[in-house]
Amino acid sequence: MNLQIRPTLLGLLREGAGPWLVAAQVALALAVLVNAVYIAKQRIDKIGHATGIDVEQVFVIRSAGFTPRYQHAATIRADLEYLRSVPDVEAASVMDYAPLVGRGNRTRFMLKQGDMAHAVRAAIHTVDDQALDVLGVKLVAGRNFLPQDILPPKVGDDAESTVSQVLISRVLADALFPDGQAVGKGVYAAGPFLSSPAIITGVIENLDGHTMNRDNQQHVAFLPRLPYPEEPAATYAVRVRPGRMAQVMSTVEKHFEAPDPDRFIDWIRPLQYFKDRASIADRNMTTFLIVVTVLLLTITAFGVFGLATFNVGTRTKQIGTRRAVGARRIDIIGQYIVENWLITTAGVIVGCALALAAGSWLSSEYQLPRLDLYYLVAGIPALWIIGLLAAWYPARRAAAISPATATRAV
Numbered sequence: 532m533n534l535q536i537r538p539t540l541l542g543l544l545r546e547g548a549g550p551w552l553v554a555a556q557v558a559l560a561l562a563v564l565v566n567a568v569y570i571a572k573q574r575i576d577k578i579g580h581a582t583g584i585d586v587e588q589v590f591v592i593r594s595a596g597f598t599p600r601y602q603h604a605a606t607i608r609a610d611l612e613y614l615r616s617v618p619d620v621e622a623a624s625v626m627d628y629a630p631l632v633g634r635g636n637r638t639r640f641m642l643k644q645g646d647m648a649h650a651v652r653a654a655i656h657t658v659d660d661q662a663l664d665v666l667g668v669k670l671v672a673g674r675n676f677l678p679q680d681i682l683p684p685k686v687g688d689d690a691e692s693t694v695s696q697v698l699i700s701r702v703l704a705d706a707l708f709p710d711g712q713a714v715g716k717g718v719y720a721a722g723p724f725l726s727s728p729a730i731i732t733g734v735i736e737n738l739d740g741h742t743m744n745r746d747n748q749q750h751v752a753f754l755p756r757l758p759y760p761e762e763p764a765a766t767y768a769v770r771v772r773p774g775r776m777a778q779v780m781s782t783v784e785k786h787f788e789a790p791d792p793d794r795f796i797d798w799i800r801p802l803q804y805f806k807d808r809a810s811i812a813d814r815n816m817t818t819f820l821i822v823v824t825v826l827l828l829t830i831t832a833f834g835v836f837g838l839a840t841f842n843v844g845t846r847t848k849q850i851g852t853r854r855a856v857g858a859r860r861i862d863i864i865g866q867y868i869v870e871n872w873l874i875t876t877a878g879v880i881v882g883c884a885l886a887l888a889a890g891s892w893l894s895s896e897y898q899l900p901r902l903d904l905y906y907l908v909a910g911i912p913a914l915w916i917i918g919l920l921a922a923w924y925p926a927r928r929a930a931a932i933s934p935a936t937a938t939r940a941v
Contacts, residue, residue, distance in 0.1 A: 549841070550874045553834045557878025557914055560831040562885035565910040566893065567820040569902055574813040574820075583738030583749065584630055585667030586802045588621075588770050590780050591629045592787065593797035595764035601793040603763045604684055610767060611659075617782060619775040622664035627657045627758040628741060629766045630666065630751075631805040635741035639721040640699075640707060640752065644728070650721065651706045653699070653750035654740025657758055663698075663735065665770040671701050673714040673733030680732075682756040697729040698753040704734045706750065720752075729754075743809040763794075768802070776801060831914075832921040835871055839925035842867070850932045860930035867926035868919060875918030879911050886910070 594610065596603060607625050614623035628635035639650035656662070660676045663669075680696055697718065704713035717728035737749040758765045771779045780799060787796045843850070850863060890902030 549838055551877075553831075553838050554874050554878035554881070556831045556834045557875050557918065558880075558882035558885055560827050561879055561882030561910050561914050562889050563827050564824055564913065565886040565906045566889050566902060567824045568910075569890070569906045570893075570899065571817045571820045573900070574817045577743070578810045578813050578817075580743075582631065582743065582806065583668060583736055584802070585770070586631070586806050588667070588773060588776070589629075589665060589802040590769050590771070590776060590783075590800060591632065591802055591805075592767040592769070592783070592799045593764065594767065594787075594794055595762075595797055596794040597763075598793045601763055603765075604757060606794065607757055607765055610765075613786060614767060614769055614783065617779060619772045619779050621770045621772060622661045623767060623769045624659050624661040624665040625757060625765050625767055626659070626662060627766065629768045629802065629805075630654075630656070630739055630741065631743065631802060631809060632766070633742050633805065633809065637741075640703070640718050641721070642707065642716075642718060644719045646719075647721070651703065651750060652747060653703050653752050654748075655720075655752055655754060656740070657754045657756045659755070659757065662753060662768070665768045666738065667770070668738050669736045671734045671736060672712070673698075673731065675733060676753075676755040680755045684757045684759060693727060694725055694754045694756055695727070695729050696732045696755055697725075698733045698735055699731055700737050700749055700751040701734055702737050702747075703750040703752065704731070706747075743806070764797075828917060832917050835875070835918050835921035836925065838874070839867055839871055839922045840928075842870075843925050843929040847932060850929050851934050854932065855934035863930040863932075864926040867922055867929055871918055871922035871926075872915070875915055879914055882914070883907060883911070 594606070596606065611623055611625060614620060636655040637652060638655055639647065639652050641647065641650040643649075658676075659681045660678050663675055676696065676698065682694065699707070699713065699718075707713060707718065708716060713731050713734055716731050718731060719725060719728050735751075735753070738751055739748050740751045742748060769779070769783065780801070784799050787799065853863065886907055887902065893899050894901045
């Protein structure tokens with residue numbers, strides 16, 4: 532089969548705007564394909580990343596008081612006593628906000644008071660001594676809080692309730708102490724959380740804080756204190772035995788549904804619900820990118836197909852003449868395949884530049900990682916294959932024209 536690339540290219544240069552419009556389509560398709568797939572892959576990785584929490588075995592309850600008669604600390608003690616007595620409950624803890632629920636406090640930790648230039652931002656959770664057991668978080672170093680370490684709810688500026696201990700995640704410890712051990716060291720915090728340096732009693736495995744969609748989301752600190760009474764609410768996190776979530780939640784829900792004139796139960800939900808909710812935006816974005824990419828590739832394929840079909844219709848005499856002087860069907864097919872390969876290649880070359888430019892812009896404007904060139908390398912043969920497949924049927928149709936039919940068409 533004689534491919535005759537040079538005469539085919541010269542012929543394309545005389546075709547007018549049609550081939551170059553298709554090449555522009557290919558270029559745009561490559562730029563969108565590469566960046567969309569790269570962004571979608573990042574979103575998928577984000578959805579599936581390890582939260583560091585045994586999400587499947589934990590459910591959470593949000594309780595809040597609303598009358599002057601409401602006794603915050605006493606209610607928490609009674610609720611925890613009940614929850615820990617329920618069959619199939621392995622552990623129960625109280626905290627201001629559970630991880631992944633999308634709300635909570637954040638502050639900056641520093642080694643020197645007021646040294647905001649070197650402060651590290653982190654999520655804050657006030658918890659009791661069973662929080663690690665409930666969430667399934669392991670200690671890396673040091674020790675967990677003891678029951679006697681848990682302070683009562685802080686009332687105003689009560690100095691006796693000042694937190695003097697803290698547990699921090701491993702990634703936060705590495706950020707604060709890149710050259711040494713964190714356990715036993717003192718840290719300060721901005722705002723009302725620590726009025727004096729607190730000693731790091733333990734370092735825990737990394738876990739997500741209040742949300743999955745924030746920078747440094749695994750910079751987490753636990754403080755040994757019951758939730759603030761200024762907002763008389765508490766979140767109970769309950770860990771159950773595998774396979775017993777529905778039964779335990781039903782039992783607990785019936786207990787908390789009992790009328791109480793001084794408080795209400797905001798919700799009782801599996802922690803998985805909040806994880807899924809936090810991933811909705813990433814899931815929707817991934818779906819959108821996939822749909823747009825598929826539509827664009829389909830339009831591009833139809834563009835190549837349409838151009839090849841049009842050329843077959845306008846070159847009937849030329850094809851017949853070539854067949855009459857001895858051209859084989861494979862030669863006719865080769866001509867159209869080469870022609871569309873040249874168009875696709877021109878689009879791919881321009882598309883590479885567009886893809887890199889778009890990737891650089893997205894990186895600078897939206898703080899996304901720079902485009903991985905592996906995606907560009909994979910996108911080039913993908914566009915070539917799509918272009919060749921789209922041209923295959925019109926090429927076979929052209930090869931099927933007989934010399935006699937072409938001559939009668941003159």
